[in-house]
Amino acid sequence: MTIQSGLIHPEFHTYPVLALREALLNAFGHRDYRMLGSVMLKQYRDKLIITNPGEFIGGITPQNILHHPSVTRNSHLMDLLDKLKFVNRSNLGVPRIYRSLLIEGKEPPVYREVGNHIELTFIASPLNDGFKSFVTAMTNRGFHLDTDHLLILQYLLRHGEIDTATAAEATQRNQEQAREVLSKLSIEMKLIEAIGRGRGRYYTLSKEASAQLKGDMAYERQATLDAEAIKIRILSILKDRPLRNKEIRTMTGLDQKQVQRLMKSLYDEGVRVVGRGPGANYVLDRE
Numbered sequence: 001m002t003i004q005s006g007l008i009h010p011e012f013h014t015y016p017v018l019a020l021r022e023a024l025l026n027a028f029g030h031r032d033y034r035m036l037g038s039v040m041l042k043q044y045r046d047k048l049i050i051t052n053p054g055e056f057i058g059g060i061t062p063q064n065i066l067h068h069p070s071v072t073r074n075s076h077l078m079d080l081l082d083k084l085k086f087v088n089r090s091n092l093g094v095p096r097i098y099r100s101l102l103i104e105g106k107e108p109p110v111y112r113e114v115g116n117h118i119e120l121t122f123i124a125s126p127l128n129d130g131f132k133s134f135v136t137a138m139t140n141r142g143f144h145l146d147t148d149h150l151l152i153l154q155y156l157l158r159h160g161e162i163d164t165a166t167a168a169e170a171t172q173r174n175q176e177q178a179r180e181v182l183s184k185l186s187i188e189m190k191l192i193e194a195i196g197r198g199r200g201r202y203y204t205l206s207k208e209a210s211a212q213l214k215g216d217m218a219y220e221r222q223a224t225l226d227a228e229a230i231k232i233r234i235l236s237i238l239k240d241r242p243l244r245n246k247e248i249r250t251m252t253g254l255d256q257k258q259v260q261r262l263m264k265s266l267y268d269e270g271v272r273v274v275g276r277g278p279g280a281n282y283v284l285d286r287e
Helices: 017-030 076-081 093-101 130-141 149-158 162-171 175-188 207-214 219-240 245-252 258-265
Strands: 040-043 046-055 110-114 117-123 192-195 201-204 271-276 281-284
Touching: 017 046, 017 076, 017 093, 017 117, 040 281, 076 281, 093 149, 130 149, 130 207, 149 162, 149 192, 149 207, 162 175, 162 245, 175 201, 201 207, 219 245, 219 258, 219 281, 245 258
Parallel strands: none
Antiparallel strands: 040 046, 046 117, 110 117, 192 201, 271 281
């Protein structure tokens, strides 16, 4: 497809050339040549699949391949490809595949081990010119969005919210590393914001990022949806047990007065307060 930019119409492929190049070189360089079979490339309407003979080695799995140190099955072949400048020995191939897809707003690649073959799938998602421009604008402001940042932002564009455990899974990091990535996106770059506290904390796109990536009204719509989701969550819990103001503050990230206003708005739903002061409980009147 082409994207108009003044008198220039740059062309963007469904599958970035860099991603295809790195994927094919990895397939040829790391395949198991003791096995019969070939590197296969199959293109469908909605995806492209590359398979090569051989299993993952050296502790690499589909869940850690993004950041795992490089492990070579065919060292002499990889040395030759390195000298020819086709590949490098610093495990940049897989991150390049991820990044070249993500900066165009495309879905990340999917690795699988199918029998004794490795399968890599590219989803035929369209170019998101707005996201690509957003990444460029952030770079011009002095912020480098690495692969971890891009994975989280892309996840938020598709799912609306993310918690630390999900961020760790999406970026193939442990939870402590994921918290650092989320903290940088939130505090330094101001691209996401935290909602709630403790184990109930999750993150959404900030108002600025949402306006740039989704449009000016998207943040307000999401805020309305978040408020309704909070109410539904509280009512669901109240069906089983009472809640105190402090518990609700931890769940929602609201302050004491905001919780009081929120719970007052649920009076028509049967919510009542029992007791006074710190020991007061919110209950659901079933009558």
